[in-house]
Amino acid sequence: MSAGMKQGEEAIVPSGNDNEGDQINGNHTGKIDEHDGLGGSKLSNFLWHGGSVWDAWFSCASNQVAQVLLTLPYSFSQLGMLSGIVLQIFYGLLGSWTAYLISVLYVEYRARKEKEGKNFKNHVIQWFEVLDGLLGSYWKAVGLAFNCTFLLFGSVIQLIACASNIYYINDHLDKRTWTYIFGACCATTVFIPSFHNYRIWSFLGLGMTTYTAWYMAIASIIHGQAEGVKHSGPTKLVLYFTGATNILYTFGGHAVTVEIMHAMWKPQKFKYIYLMATLYVFTLTIPSASAVYWAFGDALLDHSNAFSLLPKNAWRDAAVILMLIHQFITFGFACTPLYFVWEKVIGMHDTKSICLRALARLPVVIPIWFLAIIFPFFGPINSAVGALLVSFTVYIIPSLAHMLTYRSASARQNAAEKPPFFMPSWTAMYVLNAFVVVWVLIVGFGFGGWASVTNFVRQVDTFGLFAKCYQCKPPAAAAAAAHAPVSALHHRL
Numbered sequence: 001m002s003a004g005m006k007q008g009e010e011a012i013v014p015s016g017n018d019n020e021g022d023q024i025n026g027n028h029t030g031k032i033d034e035h036d037g038l039g040g041s042k043l044s045n046f047l048w049h050g051g052s053v054w055d056a057w058f059s060c061a062s063n064q065v066a067q068v069l070l071t072l073p074y075s076f077s078q079l080g081m082l083s084g085i086v087l088q089i090f091y092g093l094l095g096s097w098t099a100y101l102i103s104v105l106y107v108e109y110r111a112r113k114e115k116e117g118k119n120f121k122n123h124v125i126q127w128f129e130v131l132d133g134l135l136g137s138y139w140k141a142v143g144l145a146f147n148c149t150f151l152l153f154g155s156v157i158q159l160i161a162c163a164s165n166i167y168y169i170n171d172h173l174d175k176r177t178w179t180y181i182f183g184a185c186c187a188t189t190v191f192i193p194s195f196h197n198y199r200i201w202s203f204l205g206l207g208m209t210t211y212t213a214w215y216m217a218i219a220s221i222i223h224g225q226a227e228g229v230k231h232s233g234p235t236k237l238v239l240y241f242t243g244a245t246n247i248l249y250t251f252g253g254h255a256v257t258v259e260i261m262h263a264m265w266k267p268q269k270f271k272y273i274y275l276m277a278t279l280y281v282f283t284l285t286i287p288s289a290s291a292v293y294w295a296f297g298d299a300l301l302d303h304s305n306a307f308s309l310l311p312k313n314a315w316r317d318a319a320v321i322l323m324l325i326h327q328f329i330t331f332g333f334a335c336t337p338l339y340f341v342w343e344k345v346i347g348m349h350d351t352k353s354i355c356l357r358a359l360a361r362l363p364v365v366i367p368i369w370f371l372a373i374i375f376p377f378f379g380p381i382n383s384a385v386g387a388l389l390v391s392f393t394v395y396i397i398p399s400l401a402h403m404l405t406y407r408s409a410s411a412r413q414n415a416a417e418k419p420p421f422f423m424p425s426w427t428a429m430y431v432l433n434a435f436v437v438v439w440v441l442i443v444g445f446g447f448g449g450w451a452s453v454t455n456f457v458r459q460v461d462t463f464g465l466f467a468k469c470y471q472c473k474p475p476a477a478a479a480a481a482a483h484a485p486v487s488a489l490h491h492r493l
Contacts, residue, residue, distance in 0.1 A: 050199030051265040053273060059198060059260050059333070060099075060277035062205035064253040065284060066330040067161035067323065069213055070306045071246060071382055072285055073292035077300035078243030080233040081293060085286055087247045092278045094436060095251035098395050099274035101402045101433070102127070102257045104417045107268055108405065109133045111416040122350040124194060124340050127258045131397075134405045143397060148341060150255050150389040152368060154334040157381055158327045159183055159372040165320050165327070168307045175376060182328075183369035189332035190339065190361040191354060195256070195263040198332070205329040208322035213284035215319045219310050220288075220295035229297040239301075241443075241451030242383045248444050249386025250285070251278065252394040259337050271420075304380065338364050384456045387448035395440040399433040 050059075076084035109130040113120075127147055132140030162185075163178035173181075192198065234240040254274060261267040293300060296309045303309050310316050339361040343349035348360040375381055406412045412426055419429055 047200045048197055050202070051196055051263055053264070053266075053269050055199050055202065056260055056264050056270055056273050057277055058202035058206055059195060060254070060257075060274050061280050062202045062209065062326070063256065063330060063333045064251065064277060064281050065209050065213075066205075067158060067165075067327055068246070068250045068382060069209060069216070069285060069288060070161070070165070070323070071304055072250065072289035073216075073296070073306045074300050074304040075243035075246040076289050076293035077233050077298055078239040079247075081231065081290060083234065083240070084243070084247070084289060084293070087244055088250070088282065088286055088289075091248050091251040092282060093275075094440075095254065095394065096275040096278045097432065098398045098436065099254040099257050100271055100420070101398045102130075102254060102394075103261060103267075103270045103274075105130050105134060105398070105401060105405060106258050106261050108416045110267070124349075125258060125262045126337060126340060127255070128341075130258060131401060135401060139401065144341070146389060146393040146397065147255055148338060150385065150393045151334050151338050153371070153381070153385045153389065154255070155186075155331055155338070155368045156371045156375070157385065158331040158334060159186060159368060160376050160381065162186070162324055162327050162331075163372075163376070164305050165307060165323050168305075168312070169317055169320050176373060179369075179372050179376065182324075183365070183372065186328055186331040186335075187362065187365045187369075189328070189335055190358040190365070192332055192336065193354060193357070194340075195259050195333075195336060198329070201329045201332070205326045208326040210284060212319045212323050212326075213288040215315055216288040216306055216310065217291040219315065220291035223295050223311060225294065226296050226299060229295070229299070231293070231297045233298070233301075237447075238451045238454050241447045242380070242455045245383040245386040245391075245444060245448035245452050248395075248440075248448065249382050249390050251281075252386065252390035254394050255390075256333055256337055259340070268417075271417075335364065335368070380452070380456050380459050383448070383452035387445055387452040391440045391444040391448065395444065396437050399436045403430055403433050 072084075072088075079087065106125065110120075110125065113133060128140050128144035131143040159179060159182055162182035163175040166178050166182070167173075167175050192201075234243075257270075257274070261270045264270060288306075292306050292309070296303075299309060300306070307316065307320060339357075340349065342364050343351075343357065343360060346360060348357060351357050351360070406415060406426065418424075419426055423429055423432070
């Protein structure tokens, strides 16, 4: 195991080139040869050691959708079809822009530090360190607080989703019990050293999400519109902004952008990867959410998980199982940066032994487990996290940080990355960044925060904290459904 850990860690070591541009562009160059020299098989290296552009694309696309795919139809029932589609495109492009800003700031930070002779051997650069190096300790504290809290609740959401999904295959156990079980399963992610080692998992995760998305779309179309279906959304402002912030959350998955970049052999090539990933994600989220909402309409207002309305059959069970595996992967994505932070706090970040690091990481999982049991509100919790945390973590802070980093003429002149080809003016970049800050602050955090917290409090009042089985059928209804005639079920299919 120690040998495996050594491979994972050495894959992070930057090259020692003298030229500043080559240090960034040639990051990780030659590491494949080193891996072969360590005695690992070619198959092991192929599956385990990822750092290419494609690896980063799979990581971004796989991490972006996950369980939120199942809650987007719920958001459509709150927003209406047109607003749901428009806001997906809007926030997808907005999120791609701020991911681009994060990548630019990473390259700037890295270029400055390597020019000073800084060595990042066995050290994973994280977003709060980029903010610290470019803007100072205050920004480091703000970035660390928002990023860690968002990733903490992002992990909580994946755990809640696992329990919610498996319940639709096996309802002999309540969702709280399933949360206990999957909490233990997800704790095994402590053994995955870094994002460099998610190559095969990212590939499989995106394949699983693709299957689930198209299953949802096709199954809804085959099912047809439910009897008496209504599409009355939007009806209330509180529901409208709750749905909007869930979409903001959907395309705000780039809290792990810096860690994914650092795992690349050539991180400068990341700039447009998130946009390419988002364009692919559109092909999954828009058809699936639209089809499910078309079929079930307002019924989704009381069913935040789309699986609860789709016909029970082998295709749905396969989708549930694949999503469970993908949520395990996404839990690892959200938790790994937290593992890094904790390792740095306790002085274990440069430890070679995978077992020692895994043991040191375990305390991170415990509060996640506990919070998932306290707040099992699958769906509403996404919107609350989106409004209160994602709005700052991946929209407002990167935009402000970019504006402040390049506020002086000398900083702009010596920038490691110049403005992109589609926006060659610094002034235009400042205008767009200012728009992002104002829009997300007012609409995302302001109105979205009010609506999401109101909806979240309503769930607490209705179901209570530590709810044993959130949105489960009453025992009588569950028994009746279990004994329904097979012919009736086939008729629904």
